[in-house]
Amino acid sequence: MDLSQNNYCGRDIWLTFKDLCLTGPLPGSTTCVSVLILTSLYLLRVYRRRQRTTRIRGPQSPSWVYGFAKTALDSTVTTELYEHWAKEYGPVYKVPHVLGQSRVILWDPKAISHFFARDTWFYNQTPFSKISIEIAVGRGVMWADGESHKRQRKTLNPAFGAAAVRSLTSIFQNIAHKAVIAWDAEIGSNSGNDCAVIDVQQWMNHISLDSAGIAILSHDFGALDGSDCDAAHVLHVLGSFTGVSHILVFLAQRFPSILKLPLPRSQYSKKLNLILGKICEEMLLRTRKEKETGGADQGDKSCLGLLLKAEESGEGAGLTPQEVLAQAQIILLGGSETTAVSMTWAFIELARNPDMQTKLRDECLEFGSTPSYDDLMNKLPYLNAVVNEILRLHASVTEILRVTTQEDVIPLSEPMRTDAGNSTDNVCIPKGTEVLIPLAALNCSVSMWGPDAKLFKPSRWLKEDEGTHETKETLHDYRRLMTFGNGARMCPGRLFALTEFKAVLFVLVRHFVFEMADGPGVQIVKSLGFLPRPSVVGSSVAGCSVPLRVRRYEV
Structure with a gap:
């Protein structure tokens, strides 16, 4: 003190x-x-x-031990609750959490803008997040705060700019065409049928892992070729792992050192860390040797090359060898896992909405030639609309949680009533307060997106539909889409992810028609794994998380 x-x-x-x-x-x-x-x-x-300190209103705790932590496990219910609480208690409110703790929820646009402007400086990763990230991918840019984060992020930005991603577009397209060949073969081997039931989720995992490996590390995991890939296996286990007691997870949020115990999920995270670390280290050593012998392009603009260049600039201004390794692992994980989940959701929604699937296919077929990076970004409006709507409705990262490093006064766009009955246009919170931005709930908010906010509606992103919901402009500062976050920690790989997503969708939807294998009314739930992956309830296909009936498109 x-x-x-x-x-x-x-x-x-x-x-x-x-x-x-x-x-x-x-x-x-x-x-x-x-x-x-x-x-x-x-x-x-x-x-x-x-x-x-402002006395903020909020719901009463249903349990001193759990608060609303158990409720938060059901993302659908939580999304509804966040908006309901905002209406009842105001745009900034507190929600009880484990062991008598509470979290401040920001729903007000001006408050959220203030938060993102101060992220990594006044708002840091929580101790729970720090240990979780370090176990999974080391002390890279996701782990860092403040000046360390600023330095690391500066070295990463060039690797994900438009110029860098433009050169990677053909890699994503080639990977997608490999999937086309594999699916054609699977359909052909299914004698007597013109289709095959394919676990789309598993295939999207393979596509995104191979794409990220080649584009980022020049390493082909061979997942699409059926290679026995340790990384793919561990990622699959982590993605669908539900063997950790929720009680332990809740306790770890109050006592983060629990994560250092040999828990099953922590063990798998460490195993993945070792696998990726070995691959990254081999790639880095090879590239260093090529540079020393003059065999590598000294102007290498690849992610790996830029990381090495940052390392060579010295530990003060650039990255340490340990940070280089951590960045490579973070990029590989972020570039594969989140994109795989988003692409899986895309095929689910297209299978559920055959008219929209046909409209997208028609646009892609009419375009004709293989699109360039600029074509994918600017000349395929319905493809762009479908991708944006998937990212809005099914955000891979559902919320952002930080802890204040000092007392802060948060401005509001309009006055709210405090617990004492007073009206205020700002909220003062003390040091050590946990602050949460509910990204997924904001993306589906009726107040911000209109009465059809919960529906899959790509047309909302088209020009002819732009003026239908004026409330969308409430979050204009965040491009209306909260999926990639904002501020200093805005996802550095968003262009990478968008380009891969669009390239793969463009190729596959031109060649195949997608239907729900167990009928259009089948229930889809979100698993409680590493990320909230979709899975089909009561699938009739053993081992398939998201089985879709895939048939060749016949002109």
Whole structure:
């Protein structure tokens, strides 16, 4: 506790106490007085902090032990609750969490903008997140805060700019064509039928892993070729792993050191870390040797080349060898896992909505030639609309959680009522407060997207439909789409992910027609794995998470 930062009266008392201490050993009576002074200062500081802190309203806790943590496991219910609570308690409210803790939820656009402007500086990763990230991918840009994050992010940005991603587009297209060949063969081997039931989720995992491996590390995992790939196996287990007790997860959020225990999920995370670490290290060593012998292009603009260039610039301005390795692992994971989930959702929604699937196919077929990066971004409006709608409705990352490093005053776009009954246009929260941005809930908010916010409706992104919901402009600062976050921590690989997503969808939808294998009314749920992956309830196909009936498109 830094008592010297207290109010003027408290500071004067503190300085007097300091002078007494410097005069030498204190007699017993003076020691008692000193203890009283310190206690008074502490109580005064606590009192003044409570006076400044805004008394925020929120729902009553259903359980001191769990709060609403158990409810949060059901993302559908939580999405509805976040908006309901915002209407009832105001655009900034608190929700009880585990062991008597609470989290402040930001729903107000101005408050969210303020949060993102201060992310990594005034708002840091929670201790739980820090340990989780370190176990999974090391101390890279996802783990870092403040100046360290700024330095690491600066070295990564060029690898994901338009110029860098433009050169990777053909890789994504080639990978998609490999899937076309494999699916054609599977349909052909299914004698007597013109279709085959394919686990689309598993195939999207393979497509995204091979794409990320080649585009980022020049390493072909061979997942599409049926190679026995350890990385693919561990990623699959992590993605669908539900063997961890929820009680342990809840306790770990209060006592993060629990994550360091040899829990099954932590063990798989460490195994994946070792697998990817070995691959990344081999690629880095090979590239370094090529540079030393003049065999590598000194102007290499690939992700790997840029990371090495950052390493060569020195530990102060660039990246340390450990950070280079961590970045490569983060990029590989982020570039494969999240995109695989999004592409899986795309084929589910297209199978559920055959008219929209036909409209998308017609646009892709009419385009004719293989689209370039610029074509994918600017000349296929319905493809862009479908992709944006998937990212809106099925965000891979559902929320952002941070902890305040100091007291902060958050501005509001309009006044709200406090628990004391007062009206305020800002909210003061103390140091150590956990603050949450509910990305998925904001993406599906009726108040921001209109009454059809929960529906899959790509046309909302087209020009002819832009003016139908004026409330969309509420989050205009975030391009209306919260999936990639914003501010200093906005996803650095968003162009990479968008390009891969569009390239794969363009190729596959031209060649195949997709239907739900167990009928259009089959229930889809989100698993509680590494990311909220979709899975079909009661699938009739053993081992398939998302079985779709896939048939060749005949012109």
